[in-house]
Amino acid sequence: MGAGSSPVAGRTALVVGGGISGLLAARELAQAGLDTTLLEATDSWGGCVGRHEVAGLDLDSGAESFATRSSAVADLATELGLTKDIVAPHPGGAWVQLPDGPRELPKTGVLGIPANPWDPEVRRSLGLGGSLRASLDRFLPASVGTTADVASVSSLVRARMGRRVLTRLVEPVVGGVHSADPGLLDVDMVAPGLRAGITRHGSLAAAVAAQRRRPAEGAAAAKAGSAVAGLRGGMHTLVSALVADLRRRGVGLVTGARADSAARTPDGWRIRTSGTGTPEDGANGQTYDAGVLVIALDGPAAVGLLEDAVPALAGHRPGPGPEVKLVTLVVDLPELDRRPRGTGILVAPQTPGIRAKALTHATAKWDWLAAAAGPGRHVLRLSYGRRDSAAPAADTPELSADAALLEQAMRDASALLTVPVSADSLVDWDVVSWAGALPFAAVGHRQRVAEVRRICAGSEGLLLVGGWLAGNGLAAVVADTRKQLQDVLH
Numbered sequence: 001m002g003a004g005s006s007p008v009a010g011r012t013a014l015v016v017g018g019g020i021s022g023l024l025a026a027r028e029l030a031q032a033g034l035d036t037t038l039l040e041a042t043d044s045w046g047g048c049v050g051r052h053e054v055a056g057l058d059l060d061s062g063a064e065s066f067a068t069r070s071s072a073v074a075d076l077a078t079e080l081g082l083t084k085d086i087v088a089p090h091p092g093g094a095w096v097q098l099p100d101g102p103r104e105l106p107k108t109g110v111l112g113i114p115a116n117p118w119d120p121e122v123r124r125s126l127g128l129g130g131s132l133r134a135s136l137d138r139f140l141p142a143s144v145g146t147t148a149d150v151a152s153v154s155s156l157v158r159a160r161m162g163r164r165v166l167t168r169l170v171e172p173v174v175g176g177v178h179s180a181d182p183g184l185l186d187v188d189m190v191a192p193g194l195r196a197g198i199t200r201h202g203s204l205a206a207a208v209a210a211q212r213r214r215p216a217e218g219a220a221a222a223k224a225g226s227a228v229a230g231l232r233g234g235m236h237t238l239v240s241a242l243v244a245d246l247r248r249r250g251v252g253l254v255t256g257a258r259a260d261s262a263a264r265t266p267d268g269w270r271i272r273t274s275g276t277g278t279p280e281d282g283a284n285g286q287t288y289d290a291g292v293l294v295i296a297l298d299g300p301a302a303v304g305l306l307e308d309a310v311p312a313l314a315g316h317r318p319g320p321g322p323e324v325k326l327v328t329l330v331v332d333l334p335e336l337d338r339r340p341r342g343t344g345i346l347v348a349p350q351t352p353g354i355r356a357k358a359l360t361h362a363t364a365k366w367d368w369l370a371a372a373a374g375p376g377r378h379v380l381r382l383s384y385g386r387r388d389s390a391a392p393a394a395d396t397p398e399l400s401a402d403a404a405l406l407e408q409a410m411r412d413a414s415a416l417l418t419v420p421v422s423a424d425s426l427v428d429w430d431v432v433s434w435a436g437a438l439p440f441a442a443v444g445h446r447q448r449v450a451e452v453r454r455i456c457a458g459s460e461g462l463l464l465v466g467g468w469l470a471g472n473g474l475a476a477v478v479a480d481t482r483k484q485l486q487d488v489l490h
Contacts, residue, residue, distance in 0.1 A: 011034055014039070014290035016259045016296060016305070019048065020481075021047075021481045022047075022294070023038070024478060024485075025296055027245060028481075028485035030249040030250070030251050036249075036251045039273060040257065049239050051239075059369075066229060066230070072478040076478055077231065077241075082241055086230075086231060089230065093105065094343055095341045096172045097172070098125065098348050099350055099352065102345065106119055109173070110194065112173030114134065115205050115212055118131055126168060126169070130165065133162035140160060142198050142203075144159050151188070152443045153186075157170050167350065170182055171348055178190060180386060189445050235474070259272070264459075269290055269291075269292075269293035273286060290461075291461055292462075293461060298468055299468035303318070310459050312455045313452065316448055323434070324383055324433070325383070325434075326431070327430075329406075332378075333419060340418050341416060343364050344359055344360040347416070356413075359382045360380070360381040380413055380417075453469070463484060465484050
């Protein structure tokens with residue numbers, strides 16, 4: 001479909017936003033036989049599943065793994081011919097840095113919530129008193145933490161297992177995964193089904209165990225951090241495969257085209273764009289008409305684009321996600337060959353002297369990357385940025401200058417890994433900023449999502465997809481995007 005073409009209602013489609021949800025939406029539409037065009041404001045595809053080159057290595061600049069509790073991403077990879085490239089992380093497990101020192105992260109947990117308060121690794125983190133308090137969960141009525149319409153992660157954990165579980169296990173994990181204080185996050189968005197599991201199984205621990213899919217009888221529990229998989233070569237190879245698939249299907253791919261306005265037309269929808277990109281279909285800064293419109297932008301941008309055309313959306317704009325900065329260090333340090341902190345370490349926010357919220361030892365986590373890097377060379381990824389309950393309207397202070405952030409990252413890596421990381425060992429480095437890439441699922445967000453989808457269902461030919469609606473993580477985004485498209489198409 002070219003710019004300004006006259007659509008046959010329902011047989012032409014336009015997707016705005018070229019992240020994973022937009023790419024996947026375009027694929028579903030093209031598979032259903034619709035003449036589809038995909039618009040992306042930047043000059044690259046994939047959104048937060050990005051790529052950058054550091055020290056001659058092709059590395060993920062954003063997401064580097066996917067959750068395996070559902071088969072959504074693996075199924076997509078298989079459809080794209082990537083089955084042989086699906087890899088498990090090295091079974092070294094993850095750690096957590098507490099104010100009084102590092103501990104191995106418990107094996108069986110969801111958001112850091114333990115399935116067994118008396119697991120040796122849990123007890124080492126909580127102490128006898130903390131495990132005793134957490135074990136009271138099994139004796140509490142199932143109604144505790146489950147009757148309110150909405151609940152934060154913090155309120156649920158504190159009510160059922162106590163403050164020590166919250167501060168020593170949940171806060172580091174939630175901070176590392178969601179870049180936010182658990183007191184701000186809607187538990188039904190970041191851990192769907194967990195509260196319902198308490199009612200079904202009788203306790204929070206039992207609900208966690210059910211979600212973790214216990215290993216077969218007699219098998220050892222998987223190490224913490226291993227309920228994920230990746231792709232040999234990096235998760236960005238999934239984006240390359242999706243884009244190649246769209247080209248084969250004849251989808252119009254337009255980069256550098258920012259959607260400025262959306263409006264209804266007698267036959268469907270119209271998007272006006274601005275930009276000076278290099279579209280493959282030969283048009284840009286133009287008007288695009290289609291019978292079906294899919295908006296695959298972040299929440300604030302999606303609602304902002306549509307609220308004139310769909311006034312009922314005006315009061316449902318979500319808050320922006322936190323700004324996250326990822327610092328990648330490539331170092332020559334054979335001392336790291338022993339994987340001193342397994343595949344990485346999460347940091348409790350009250351830990352003094354360390355500003356990173358997490359460190360991923362990428363060459364310890366992925367054997368393919370260790371082979372590509374070579375003996376003694378290691379890739380470390382440190383993440384910064386966290387939405388704090390003490391200042392919910394703004395992100396925690398950031399180190400703005402890349403040079404200052406590099407110095408901080410080397411200090412943090414040295415402290416977390418117990419191996420000095422200095423400029424002498426540094427081969428190359430990079431800083432990538434993700435502003436609003438992580439959806440911010442504030443308390444009550446699940447109800448907002450339901451209302452947004454109800455409003456859009458009343459606007460023929462309109463669909464919204466993306467992480468702010470599906471929840472954080474590739475598995476959630478892929479599964480939800482496909483479900484939404486298939487519901488509409490079929």
